[in-house]
Structures are given as structure tokens and as C-alpha cells.
Amino acid sequence: MTLLGRLGARARTVGGLLRHFAHRRRFFLVPFLVVLLLAAILLLASGGLAYVAPFIYTLF
């Protein structure tokens, strides 16, 4: 699968998640989720960077 295809798939999943939360009226979970997703992206993006690890470690 191409990079564009992967991004499209991820966008479809994020869209599905937001639609689910909207349908269930779980709006209070959205900010919580955004912070967690950003943390997840940070973790993924910095997976091989040893100098970021101590800061991420303190988050959890």
C-alpha cells in the first residue's frame, strides 16, 4: 500500500472514530482523545530517538 493509501486509511479510521463519538454524544472524550493521539504520534515519531525518551517516559 502506498504512503498516500495508508494516510487515506488512517483518515478513514479517524473519521469513523469521530462519527462514533458524535453518534454516541461522547463529546467530552474528544479533547481527551486528541491529547492521547498527539502523545501516540509523538511516541511513534520519536520511537528511535533516545534523547526524547526521558521526556516521554515522564508523561506516563
Next chain:
Amino acid sequence: MAAVLGISAYYHDAAAALVVGGRVVAAMQEERFSRLKNDPALPRQAAAACLALAGISPGDLDAVVYYENPYAKLERVMTSMARDFPRTFGQFPRAIGSQLGSKLWVLDQLAEAIGVERRKVLFTEHHESHAASAFLTSPYPEAAVLTVDGVGEQATTALWEGRGAALRQLGAIDFPHSLGLLYAAFTAYLGFEVNEGEYKVMGLAAHGAPRFRAEMDRVVRLESDGSFRLEPRFFAHTTERDVGFSPALEALLGPRRPPGRPFDLDANPDDRRAADVAASLQQVTEEALLGLARAARARTKMPALCLAGGVALNAVANARIAREAGFERVFVPPAAGDAGGALGAALIGARDLGDPRPPALATAALGEPFDGGAAADLARALGLTPTAPPDPAAAVAQRIAAGQVVAVCRGRFEWGPRSLGQRSLLADPGRAESRERLNRVVKQREPFRPFAPAVAAAAAAATFAGTPNDMTPFMTTVARVAPARAAALPAVIHVDGTARVQTVTADGAPDLSTILEAVGRETGDPIVLNTSLNGAGEPIVAGPVDALAFFLQHPVDAMLIGDALLERGAP
């Protein structure tokens, strides 16, 4: 005519199932390929094997259906973590990390792993998958359907009404009130591995007395409407990483049993207490399930009941439901647990694309075929000497009648946790030493664990009360053994006088049926002891490499590999 692949994964016992034109073509658990018991990983190999067996490519698939809703699952984890904060603080990184790190993206991962367009990857609901796996493979045009497990998205228990190909949910009980989690917490309390040791608890229960029933009534409350509630203070589903019970449970029942300590039910009072706790748990679980089943009968007025979900693997409880809940017929599929959700998801996908409901499931032999030629070649390469008996079934029967333990690898491996004749260890049920030898030497498991009989269906009723029935072909229930026959079958009768019997027909398990005919000619009794072909902690054997590895590592007397026979000590 649609081709639909169903997938279950990311909890335990991942699986893939393929339905083409409304017909179940293949269904396999990933553990058989990865050789990791209850492997929860994405079932890449199982999916590829299903497609290869059908001779289709990923591009031919009309849909891939995941067995639960990943968004609803994330919602439940987030809300339960938030509700129980700050007690969930220790669990938070692992639970949320697992959801956001992989489980949320499972539909994307499936598209990539299988090689289909993302738009073709759909999902259904966890308990609907379970319900479909039972009802749509049952012989009933209409039935009440009960799904009971640990937890799906939010529900732990659900009642459905099945008519034709349609399923309509009538009610549900939500997390944290869960019979599956109740049984899992006590499995950990009794020193067994959760999601693996539950059937050991069921076996242990028969050795105990339910003297902790009053305490159990404080742990789980059975309501007059058939529902139930767990008392939260005894559990720690969201706050305790491994065991799922709180210190309050130990204060109520005494200290937990240390994992791994050998059992001595005769001499060790702590082990006697463990057996009594297991018996009390089993009794309250049976009564909870009976309450649910009676309520289902009263509400639906249906004559038949289908059961699915991990709790439906409790064969003893299933037998009580069949006897006491008021239904004329009861069906439990061979893969009632999470693996079965893959088949349910595929059946829902096929139905929604316009395909008809499949015929009733006649066999659990839905896995890869055994390549006897390759196995014989491998045996020779390993210095073994396979022979080619003119009548393989007769050769197996003669050895069983002589008291030998014979492994059998023929046909397509089984769907679900039970060996039903394609990958089985067979022995003489009339010799008590068969059980001792298999438990202690071959399978190296707890001495209280029972073995099951397989009997020709036509001869079953004379020995096993109420058989054959809709569950006995798949070994998902137990039956009382006729007292006059008990002395003849010491190796397969449980301490409570029952047996988890498999009734065998030529349609359901043709190879085992032929062997039973030959055993009948040898002994006059077409019954064998039948247990799964695996060592301690291993998945059941799948292909030739696993079969030969088993033969070399375990002291069985002979092994049938396709049409060839290997014998211990042969030159």
C-alpha cells in the same frame, strides 16, 4: 455470490473464516500456524490459508469483516478508565497505549495485511458476531440466542431472537457485570492462567463440594428476572493488570492458590479448599446461566436455544441448560469463544451482501488438510520408517484394543478448541491406566483433568443419556453415563459420573467414524478415548512438521499420518 473473510484478533485466540456464496469454506485459528497457544495477533497465516484453500486471491474478496467495533471498544476503555480514576492510574498507559497503538487501527492493518482496499474492510458488533456464529450455523430456522462472554464493546451478555437469517437483539447486560470476567477472576484466584485455565477450573469443580456458596452469593447476585450483578468490590477489572480480583475476595475466601504448584487433592487441605471454591463458582455460574436461559425461553417462546461466547464452552453448564431451561433443543458451535466471532462476522457480511444462510454446520473439520505424503517424506528424512497398512483404520483399532496410545493426523484440522478426530490422541477407554499415562506422561497435565469419549452416534444412546443431540458432535456438552456401563469405561468418566462425549457420524468426522467401526469390530464397543493432539501448553497439531515434532517428543505408541503409520521402536 459473495466471498467474505471474517477476522477476530487482538484479544485472544485470533482466527479467520471464509464464507463463499453463503457456504462456510474454511475457518482456522492463527495459533495452529504460529504455534503460540491462543495467539491474539492479526491472523495473517490463517487468512492466507483460508484463501488458498478456496483458490481465491485477496482481490476476489467482496468484504473483510472484523468481529467487533474498534471505536466502541476504545470508548468503553476510555470511559471505564475515567470513571475509576485515580485507581486506574497504574493500568492507564498500558490500556490506552494498547488501544491507540494498535487496536484502534485494526481495520487499516487488516487492509494492509490481507491486501484488500480499505473500503472493503468492515466491522460488526462483538456479541452479534457470537450470535451469528451460533444461530446461522445451527439447524434451527428460529431460535433464542444467548451470547455470554467476558466483555465485547460494552455488553457482556446479550439475548437475541433469530429468525431465518435475521438476528434481533432483545436485551443486554453491560460491563462490569460479566460471567466471563467472574470465571476469569476465579481462574486467576485458583492459580490458573486466565483465558486458558477456565476449563481446568471446570474439571476441578467436580472434585469439590460447593461449601462456599453463601460467600459466592455475596460476590454475584442472581436476580429474579434472570439477570445477575457482580459486587464490584471483589473485582479489579480496570485496576489490576493480571488477576482481575481485589484483596476483598481473598479476605472472603482465603488466600489465592499459588500458580504452578502441583495439585494433591487427597492430602493438601488448601487444594481441597480450591476444589470447593471451584465447585461453588461452577454452581453459581450454572444457576446464572440457567436464569438467563429460562428468561430467554419465557421472553421468546422459542423451542430452541443457541449459545455462544466464551462462557458457552462450559460443557457442564450447557448440559444443565439443555435439561432444565425448558428448551426442546440446544446448540453450541464448536468454536463458541472469540475465535468463533470470525465465522460470525463472515456470515453477517455474506448475509448483508445478499447471500443465503448456510446449511447447518455438519463438521468442525474446516482447517487445512493434512498432507500425508509430505509427512511420510519428512518422517523418512528424520530416519523414521513409516509403513503403509492396507487398512489404516483397522491398524489403528488393533493398536487401541491392545492398550496402545495412537495419534491420528488425517483430514482437515478442527475449528475450535476440541480435537474431534482429525488431530486426536486415541486410546482404550476401558483401561484406567490410559488416563494416568496420558495425563502424567504424554500431556503432562493435572491428574484431575478428565478425558472424553468418542462414540459412534448410532451406539451412543445405550451408554450416554440423552445422546446424540445437537451439541454432542462438537463435544460442547456432557452426558450422564449409564450406571451399567460405567465400569467398562473408567478412563473417560468424570468423577461426577458424566462424560464430555462426542458422537461421531460419517458426515461429521469420516476418518474417526471409520476408526470407530474398526474398534467396534475389535472390541464390540465402538468407543475410544479421544483427546487433543498437543503437548502441555502447545496448540493442537496442524501440519506434518508439528505432527512429527509431537511424535518425536512425546511417548505415544504410534501415529497415523495420512495413510502411513509410524510406530515407536520401529526400525
